[in-house]
Amino acid sequence: MSDAILTPIEKKPIGFTAGVLAAAGGFAGLFLGTAQGSGLMGIVIGAALMAALAVVAMQMLGEAMEKPVRWGLIALGVAAGFMYNAIPGLIMGGLFGWFFGWFIYWIGMGRYRVHLVPYLTPGQVLWHYTFRVICGAIFVFLITPILVIIPLSFNAQNFFTFTPEMLRFDPAGYSLQHYRDFLTNPEWTSAVKNSLLIAPVATLISVSLGTLAAIGLSQSHVPGKRAIMAILISPMIVPLIISATGMYFFYSKIGLVGTYWGIVLAHAVLGIPFVIITVTATLVGFDRSLTRAAANMGADPVTTFFKVQMPLILPGVISGGLFAFITSFDEVVVVLFLGSAELQTLPWQMFTGLREQISPTILAAATILVAISIGLLTSVELLRRRSERLRGMSPG
Amino acid sequence: MTDAATEPDKITGPTPDIALRAGDKTKSGPVLAADGTPLKRSLNRALRAQKLRALALIAPLLLFVLITFIAPIGDMLFRSVENQIVSNTMPRTTAALQDWDSNSGDLPPEEVFEAAFYDLFLASENKVHTRLGSRLNYEQSGMSSMFRRAGRGVGDIGDVYLDQFKDLDRDWDEALPWAELMGDPDWIAAQDAWSEADGPMPSFELRAGIAEVLPRTADAYETFARFMQDSNGDSPLEEEPWSMVHTALYQDLAAGDVAGYDGPRADMLRAADALVADPAFETISFRDGFEEIDEDWLSVENWRVIKLYSPDYTVGYFASAVDMEKTPDGIEVRPEDEQLYIRLFQRTLFMSLVITFSCILLGYPIAYLLSNLPSSKANLLMILVLLPFWTSLLVRTSAWKVMLQQQGVINDVLVWLGMVADDGRLVMINNQFGTIVAMTHILLPFMILPMYSVMSTIPQSYVRAAKSLGATNWTTFWRVYFPQSVPGIGAGSILVFILSIGYYITPEIVGGTSGIFISNRIAFHISSSLNWGLAAALGTILLVVVLVLYWAYDRIVGIDNVKLGG
Incomplete structure (x- = not known):
């Protein structure tokens, strides 16, 4: 918030430090205690232990001994954890030791105020950190489900859940068998192949038509612009199930159901709103005098487009294309309706797998997809920054 | 240098001068362009050419969308009233x-x-x-x-x-x-x-x-x-x-x-x-x-x-879609035990509202935090929001299946902590709870991103001014900051509501029987019961609801203001 303001930090009274630590220890002890059968005992022992540690660290050893104390606590945690529950206990214990070592000094030395403005009342400080903890919890909610499937995909068993071997970090509990299945089972490989055959073609259609239309839409005098925009964006707004129902009825009349081109056309139209939105957003900052200058120097419209306009809006076009690609690559409802046995895509395979026979190969597929989406996210982010830099909207 | 070519009066081709002079000669006449046509007409022609060029660029896509998307939707609308099978067969x-x-x-x-x-x-x-x-x-x-x-x-x-x-x-x-x-x-x-x-x-x-x-x-x-x-x-x-x-x-x-x-x-x-x-x-x-x-x-x-049912068109499907039936004496409400769809529509609306509300509740603090942090930290945290956004929907749905099932991660942790007995594992999947949790997670980025883009435009100085005038933290937030963030909430809510009301995949997998939406029923009629007319009628009703919301979104936010990925 305000790094310029230096809030003086001072050692807190031992009563405060011990009190806070006792509360934190009690909270941790509650969980360990219930796991052992008695929550109350856990609270008492945890609170007493932490309060005692706080007194020892603050009063007897002081700030000078901070490093040894913190290492000592980690060692203590590791040892206690190992005795209690082997490897997982060791890791948990180490983490506990590290956290409480840091926490004692953070509270005891009043370091928590360093980044805050000096005039905040204790209540405001408390709220500040409570808010951070709440936000942290929401971030955990956002990210945990995605992270959880990654270790599970290395499960040696055909289970969707952590086995005791996995929790013991026993190498026998882990294997690459689901990845092997994913890469060798013809059901999965043909699904991947279909997805890779459909998505790029659909993307190509939506990007080429979408970019042209976005350029047309960004001109100043377009009759019925609002209505046209509403129609072009509608595939994103209309629920997929309705689009799929309508397409199923209509495409069956013209013989496109169960064909490759039926799915490609459907996916292309579903990707168009994303292309339109990203490319028009890029064109908002486009300096029109550049094309005029090019035309002035004798370039024909096609040359102007490819030599002047296209390079500048390319980042927007590519990220629109990535959106369109992921839309097609991730789409399942339309494929369920329009597809056939030979046209099963990866999402279809995952969907039917989830609905009928649960095989952890889905988790291997999911992990690979997460890796792909991280790659896509990174490229879109880089492209966005590059586009802003090209258009001079932000420095660097 | 009195070369004929440079003397204004001796140049024969059109020059700006000619127009000026022509204008001088006829003081009351229209302003003329360089080639002598009235400027107004000339400008109009240029404008028309520009419009035509723009339309020519848009036309291929518009045609494509009309054929591959709007026509199918129209076909569905038609099928919801079409009933030629009786008169065709008999x-x-x-x-x-x-x-x-x-x-x-x-x-x-x-x-x-x-x-x-x-x-x-x-x-x-x-x-x-x-x-x-x-x-x-x-x-x-x-x-x-x-x-x-x-x-x-x-x-x-x-x-x-x-x-x-x-x-x-x-x-x-x-x-x-x-x-x-x-x-x-x-x-x-x-x-x-x-x-x-x-x-x-x-x-x-x-x-x-x-x-x-x-x-x-x-x-x-x-x-x-x-x-x-x-x-x-x-x-x-x-x-x-x-x-x-x-x-x-x-x-x-x-x-x-x-x-x-x-x-x-x-x-x-x-x-x-x-x-x-x-x-x-x-x-x-x-x-x-x-x-x-x-x-x-x-x-x-x-x-x-x-x-x-002998006429070619019928409102019978729509009547069925709202739990009524067409009888010779007019349209009547079906008996209590045959009613299904009104309840399903109500449930869909209710659950979409709950999901929207939980998204506001969870999204607001995050958007607030992101827009008030220095941009380097905010960008880093933004990745945590964007990663779920970019991750395949099926990956996230399967993740929630893994998390919520009775032998799943959450139950395992609760049992390990001793908060739940091993034989009393919580049922969190195949019911409304599972659908709401999974869909809140899936739609949360759609709430955070519009909120964030609105909140990052709110000037910090307003908050500081309020505080320096003696407002408490709560008053500052509630009277100064919150009103300015309302457009973000509105944009995010409509987006999330529109998306959730038509969801199919997630309810199908984690919803069981009590957590399914109207979309699942539509899919059932298309693929299992083959009552396509009823599916089309249900779809039409859903479409109308969504289009009204879409229209509202357009009025409030503007469709060209939709942002993707921050």
Whole structure:
């Protein structure tokens, strides 16, 4: 918030430090205690232990001994954890030791105020950190489900859940068998192949038509612009199930159901709103005098487009294309309706797998997809920054 | 330097000067462009060219979207009212039913049964009677089996006559005598000479005059012959007619006189006429024939349903979609225990609201934090929001399946912590809770991103000003910051609500039976129960709700302000 303001930090009274630590220890002890059968005992022992540690660290050893104390606590945690529950206990214990070592000094030395403005009342400080903890919890909610499937995909068993071997970090509990299945089972490989055959073609259609239309839409005098925009964006707004129902009825009349081109056309139209939105957003900052200058120097419209306009809006076009690609690559409802046995895509395979026979190969597929989406996210982010830099909207 | 070329008065080509001078000469005239045309017209022309160019760029995509997307939606809307199956399958019956008063309480007259006999005979040859049966079964259960039986049973009615004519003369059950009796001699010759290599068969033609003598028979035989040629690719010269034709023959012979007939096979026909005139000739009324097929054919109620659904367009599907039914006395609410869709719509709306609300609750703090952090930290944390946004929907749904199931991660942790007994694991999946949690997670980025883009435009100085004027933290937030962030909440809420109301995949996988949405029912009708009209009607209602929200979104936020990925 305000790094310029230096809030003086001072050692807190031992009563405060011990009190806070006792509360934190009690909270941790509650969980360990219930796991052992008695929550109350856990609270008492945890609170007493932490309060005692706080007194020892603050009063007897002081700030000078901070490093040894913190290492000592980690060692203590590791040892206690190992005795209690082997490897997982060791890791948990180490983490506990590290956290409480840091926490004692953070509270005891009043370091928590360093980044805050000096005039905040204790209540405001408390709220500040409570808010951070709440936000942290929401971030955990956002990210945990995605992270959880990654270790599970290395499960040696055909289970969707952590086995005791996995929790013991026993190498026998882990294997690459689901990845092997994913890469060798013809059901999965043909699904991947279909997805890779459909998505790029659909993307190509939506990007080429979408970019042209976005350029047309960004001109100043377009009759019925609002209505046209509403129609072009509608595939994103209309629920997929309705689009799929309508397409199923209509495409069956013209013989496109169960064909490759039926799915490609459907996916292309579903990707168009994303292309339109990203490319028009890029064109908002486009300096029109550049094309005029090019035309002035004798370039024909096609040359102007490819030599002047296209390079500048390319980042927007590519990220629109990535959106369109992921839309097609991730789409399942339309494929369920329009597809056939030979046209099963990866999402279809995952969907039917989830609905009928649960095989952890889905988790291997999911992990690979997460890796792909991280790659896509990174490229879109880089492209966005590059586009802003090209258009001079932000420095660097 | 007084070169002629540089002297303004001596240049012959158009220069800006010419226009100026022309303007000078006619002080009151219009302003002229360089080429001498009035400036206004010239500008208009340029503008028109610009408009046309823009439209030419948009046109291909617009056309593409109209054909691949808008037309299918239109088709669905059409299907929600379309009901041509009854009149297509039973054209004679629907025409005959026109004059029958369905409220009289009497059965339809014999003509209706006669028409139904011919219609169903043809329909069962075409194998479409069961489709009509299942269509009408949506309106009145039991009609499916009634039509199925009729498909098998109409032949029995015809056999009564076929057998008697056959006993009289074997030729009545032969292909060639019939063809000679009914067919045009030229056609018979052409058909006889026809071979596979000649392409399509010569289309059957009635012999001149036969339609006057035997109107019904001619009609029935023509239908039969055309059917053999077109559907089966068989020659009518080699196929014995259906017993429907014999039934028609009986009717003609009973009604008219063939004494004056002297065409081919006249003897055969006169003998048959004599047989029919004989009191010993066995007949069966169509009504009794249908009674033998199935008692249900004599139920006034069923005939009322057929008459009710005989028009080409119906509001019946929409009535079903809102738990009502079309009856001869108007539209009525279905009995309590058959109601389903209103409750499903209510549940969809309710759960979408809960999901929207939880997204606001979880999204607001995050958007606030991100917009108030220094941009380097905010960008880093933004990745945590964008990663779920970019991750495949199915990955996230399977992740929630892994998390929530009874042997899943959350239950495991709770059991390990001793908060839940091992035999009392929480049921968090295949119910509303599972759907709400998973969908909140999936739609949360759609709430955070618009909120964030609004919140990052709120100047910090307003908050500081409020505080320096003595407002407490809460007052500052509630009176100064929050009102300015409301547009973000509005944008995010409408987006999330629109997306959640039509969700299919996630409820299907984690929703069980109590957590499903209206979309799941639509998919069920498309793929399992095959009641496409009802699916289209449900889809139309859902579409209207979404379009109203879309319109509201456009008014409040503007569709061109939709942002993706921050």
